[in-house]
Amino acid sequence: MSTDEVTAVILAAGEGRRLEPLTNRRPKPMVPVANRPLLEYVVEAVAAAGIDRVVLVVGYKQERIRNHFGDGDDWDVTIEYVEQATQLGTGHAVLQAEPVVDGPFVVLNGDRIVDAAAVSTVCDRLRDGDAPLVTVTAVETPRDYGVVQLDGDRVTEVNEKPEGPVDTNRINAGVYGFTPEIFDAIRATNATGELAITTTLNDLAERDSVTGVGYDGRWLDVSNLWDVLSVNAALVHDSDHARDAPATGQRVGDAVTVADDVVLAGNVRIGPNATLSGASAIGSNVTVAANAVVENSVVLPDAVIGPGAVVRDAVIAGNARIGPNATVVGGEATVVVGDSVHRGVTLGGVVGDNTSIGGGATLTNGAVVGDDVQADAGVVLDGRVESGAVVRRG
Template identity: 30%
Template sequence: MIGVVMAGGEGTRLRPLTALRPKPFVPILGRPCIDYAIDLLSPIGVRDVLVTTYYRPSLLIEHLGGGSSHDVGVFYSIEDEALGTAGGVAKARGLINERVVVVSGDLFVDADLRDLVAFHERSGAAVTMALTEVPNPVEYGIVGLDDDGRIVRFKEKPREEEVFSNLINAGIYVIEPEVLERVPEGRKFDFSRDLFPMLREEGSLFGHPLEGIWIDIGRPADLLRANREVARKRLRDVDGDLGRSGLVHPDARIEGTVEGASYVASRVVVERNAVVRDSFILEEVTLSQFSEVENSLVLEGSRIGEKSVLQDTIVGAGCEIRSRSKLDECVLGDCVIIPQGSWLVRQKLE
């Protein structure tokens, strides 16, 4: 099998955080989201991974290189224009002559795909779609199955009155190589909107539920939730004290307090009486004295001023939050300066 990671997403709902980085490059506990997608593939026997990309590909290529850090070979298909999910994969069909496992690079998934592959082999499907349940499915493709796991109903982004299931397309597919020959060359073509309806009509599209954590990081609150889920899992793995767990890098200088499921990276400074609570602080960030950061993500090189408070906020790289400011449910792009004494609620600034 060969792995394909779809990494062309621009992440418009995460702007301005994604103004200078592709959506698969946003960090989850200090690692780009795409790393977690590639991690899914090695346990099922994948040794080579094709990354399809369109928006700001250089960051992904520089980070992943040839794949040595993941123990797989990584190569790339770069689109000059967006070709859609199926079109981007099919562009590289000349490199694909075996079964393909396709994973979305802008999802956080903590699951074992071996059951998915085994089901695909038993069913004789042309394509098997991983499925998951969500409370509100209107932003996704919803699925109805028969008793054999064949997809008999499929509706992409239904209106409220059209919802017949909370079971959705999880953005992970096992595909037989001949299916890609049905994708037209040189034009936009999508798995969900174009290819899957054809296969459903033919009875060769199957679905299988995932067991595990699935998070679409398309919104700021969901990106924070993904960081929180990974932090909690790491804490369970190390069975550490929540106050000073293995999630605080030994190079960090902690004079204040780190609480809850928090992650503190290398060369971070938490000054006297500053508090990090259920938050994710990347390299070379400084929290000045009496500042507080709660359920927030702060990217590398930013500075939080004295007596400033961040709640449910994402701060880009190289920002400066000057003293006595309060930010609640905000998203900042890179290198933003917040003036002293600011009070901002649900703002996006770049």
């Protein structure tokens, strides 16, 4: 069996609610880092591993994915689509690929960036007759992920986001190797509500039949808004991935400072005396006006950073307007996501699509402003501002 006979199934149906407002208009795998969607890096890793048949499991806002990737010709692969109409977990998502998969296959998450080597290694092990396979990597914060317990190379348990003490830093890296037998195993899993693939794997692990495959390459995960900045920075610093974005039609004013770790897309306009630095990505058709400062930020297409504005550690979504002399303060913040409180994360703020921040306004550390918000000049925006809100002075 060659990698030509292995299909890649990429799970890209999820909504990504923890990334709101960025996922209000786009599925999580289409959130851009270094000016390209997360999913594009995953497809490229699969192609680089020698796999030429890709099945994308799509659902939420799927037209954004279909329109971007089409039939896969631009990536030298053939892309087919299957729909997960209701997002009922990763196991359920894998099951949607059953009608189009009749041989060994690898499964990847569409929002988690790995090197081609992770895919190649799983393919090699599939060729040797091993399955099911789970890639295992080491991270600094294992309790945020699926902690993997091993006995040699046998997986004994995958514990999703454990609450108790963790005695290992090894986690599920999210690249799997399966044969079609996994479909019956998923159906046999006794689960209610959402069905995670790890539930099925734990059932199989009790029979000593799941093999762990070590992986120590690049592993970039976007779970929360601040991860967009850290993953963007990692990719911007990787010249193989960041420097191939289109850079035509740029208009750069006098005395502009653009650091080496800044990625500019096409048709960007930068006014005189502006300063761009700190692993920033500036999307297509963005305007950064005179004397503005953009540092360690991701600015999506068609946004405008007004004259004298200061934007640090921020994500500015599509077609947003940051008014003259407005400030996103930057630095560490405490951010509440659902029932969880995250302290000491680097997030100056997030501004949603089509939102307008008035001149002289301030976003305090960790502010998350939704889509279509109208904020008056001089206001202070703190915490979360719901989409569609109008924020007045006084």
